[in-house]
Amino acid sequence: MRVLVLNAGSSSLKYRLLADDDTPLVDGIVERIGEEGGVADHTDAIDRVVAHLVEAGVDDAVQAVGHRVVHGGAALTQPVLIDEDVIATIESLVPLAPLHNPANLLGIRASMARRPKLLQVAVFDTAFHATIPPAAHRYAVPEWTFTEHGVRRYGFHGTSHAWVSRVAAEHMGRPLEETKLVTLHLGNGASAAAVDGGICVDTSMGMSPLEGLVMGTRTGDIDPAVVFHLMREDGLSGDEVERLLTRESGLKGLCGDNDMRTVEARAGEGDTAASLALDVYVHRIVRYVGAFAAVLGGMDALVFTAGVGEHSSLVRRRVCEQLGFLGVSLDDAANDAAVGPDGATTISTGPTAVLVVPTDEEAEIAHRTRAVASG
Numbered sequence: 001m002r003v004l005v006l007n008a009g010s011s012s013l014k015y016r017l018l019a020d021d022d023t024p025l026v027d028g029i030v031e032r033i034g035e036e037g038g039v040a041d042h043t044d045a046i047d048r049v050v051a052h053l054v055e056a057g058v059d060d061a062v063q064a065v066g067h068r069v070v071h072g073g074a075a076l077t078q079p080v081l082i083d084e085d086v087i088a089t090i091e092s093l094v095p096l097a098p099l100h101n102p103a104n105l106l107g108i109r110a111s112m113a114r115r116p117k118l119l120q121v122a123v124f125d126t127a128f129h130a131t132i133p134p135a136a137h138r139y140a141v142p143e144w145t146f147t148e149h150g151v152r153r154y155g156f157h158g159t160s161h162a163w164v165s166r167v168a169a170e171h172m173g174r175p176l177e178e179t180k181l182v183t184l185h186l187g188n189g190a191s192a193a194a195v196d197g198g199i200c201v202d203t204s205m206g207m208s209p210l211e212g213l214v215m216g217t218r219t220g221d222i223d224p225a226v227v228f229h230l231m232r233e234d235g236l237s238g239d240e241v242e243r244l245l246t247r248e249s250g251l252k253g254l255c256g257d258n259d260m261r262t263v264e265a266r267a268g269e270g271d272t273a274a275s276l277a278l279d280v281y282v283h284r285i286v287r288y289v290g291a292f293a294a295v296l297g298g299m300d301a302l303v304f305t306a307g308v309g310e311h312s313s314l315v316r317r318r319v320c321e322q323l324g325f326l327g328v329s330l331d332d333a334a335n336d337a338a339v340g341p342d343g344a345t346t347i348s349t350g351p352t353a354v355l356v357v358p359t360d361e362e363a364e365i366a367h368r369t370r371a372v373a374s375g
Contacts, residue, residue: 001373002061003366004053007068008107010099011035013045017058022363026056042110050114064119065111066369068159068361069104071097072124073150079127079368082108082120090122096150096207121369128162129155129193129200136202136295153211155203157185157306161193163364164305164357169198171344172301172353180296182289185359186315187306188216188258192285194292202295204288210246213288214281216258219249221284251277260308260315282318289319293326301353302328310358313338316347320354327352 002025007014011034016027030045032038039045053059067082073093080086087108094101112120129137137153138146145151161183168183169176176198183193190213194202204212204220214220222245230236236244252258254277255266263281266274293299302323304316313335320330329350338345338356348354 001063001370002058003064003066003369004049004062005066005068005362005365005369006049006107006111007362008042008103008110010103010106011038013042013049013107015049015052016362017053017062018363018366022360022366024362025058025061026053027362028052042106043113046107046110046114062115062118064121064369064373065115066121066123066365067104067108067111068125068365069108069122070100070125070156071154072122072126072130073154074130074152076122076124077127077130079121079123079372081372082112082122086122096154119369119373121372123159123365123368125156125158126154128158129153129203131199132202139206151207153203153206155191155193155200156205156209157189157191157193158200159361159364159368160185160305160359161191161195161200161203163360164303165193165195165198167344167357168301168303168353168355171346171355171357174300180298180300181303182292182296182299182301183303183305184285184289184309184319185306186213186285186304186309186312189218190215190220190306190308192288192292194295196296202292214254214277214284215250216260217247217250217252219245219253251281254280260312264312264314278315278318282315282322285315285319286322289323290326299326299352301355303355303357305357305359310338310356316354316356320348323352324350328354330354 002019004017013030017025019025030048033045034041071093075089090101090105164183165181166176168181169179181195183195185191189209192204193200210218212220227241230241251263255273257263263274263277267278308315316335320328327350329348331347331349334347338347344355344357346353346355
């Protein structure tokens, strides 16, 4: 089945048409939606996508549409065929993902309006983490916050963690059901997952994508009292604190740059702020890997993926040189040569494998869409 994968943001629409074997047939992005110089809305953006498909001679090849949806909450824990009830549920989860779910819904509605006869499937970032047990997903806050407002750990980047877990097991020649993996999705957003036999048992992101690892502009873990302190001492509003923690923190907050390539270059030139940012970034990863190895009761492999994970040999080396106690021994030449080729690359020599696996969230969404479409 040939699947058109759509990833709708508030002002952009990424798309990719994948053949039966996941070969990309057409891909692109429509930007500046609703902005000067761009298209008027997401319906016009879908028209641009259709025009590209027609121009490429593949419009008739589309058999289903797979939509990336960030938050499925506790109700939508599997990919689902989209109907009005599903749309209503996604809409009800907007308070948990106010920056993402509304944009995802715009893409869904526009696609359904322009292609009403096609199967439309929602695939959720949170779904892979729905298997996390209560001991790991519950916060130590009053019960009513959970029952009335859904306050719990949900986790994100699920399609990426699912994809690289499966590819890593195949690369090692082992059944996924017999592997214990710690997967690291390191991009501008970053998260870790503990995957036991293909089942996620813990993850670093929480109710929102803010918790966990240090990211490009997000804090990751922080003492909640910091929020109260800034509101009292600096008079910041809740919205201002939220912006501070999500848009002005992380690597950017520590050194002024959120691009790891720039941070590494500056650190290499002796810039103290960039060196500190890199130290904090690596320390947080090492802490989570150690914790998740303990949760799993051992680790067969550590898997790096996404922009930083696939392309930064320095970050991989800095992380791995602190994990010798877990059986990690890096092959320096392999690590330096690994730049994210197709498939997977082993960059270790010790008993615990270290892999670089390029993520392919579009292919994972296509797989999930085909599974739903086939019943």
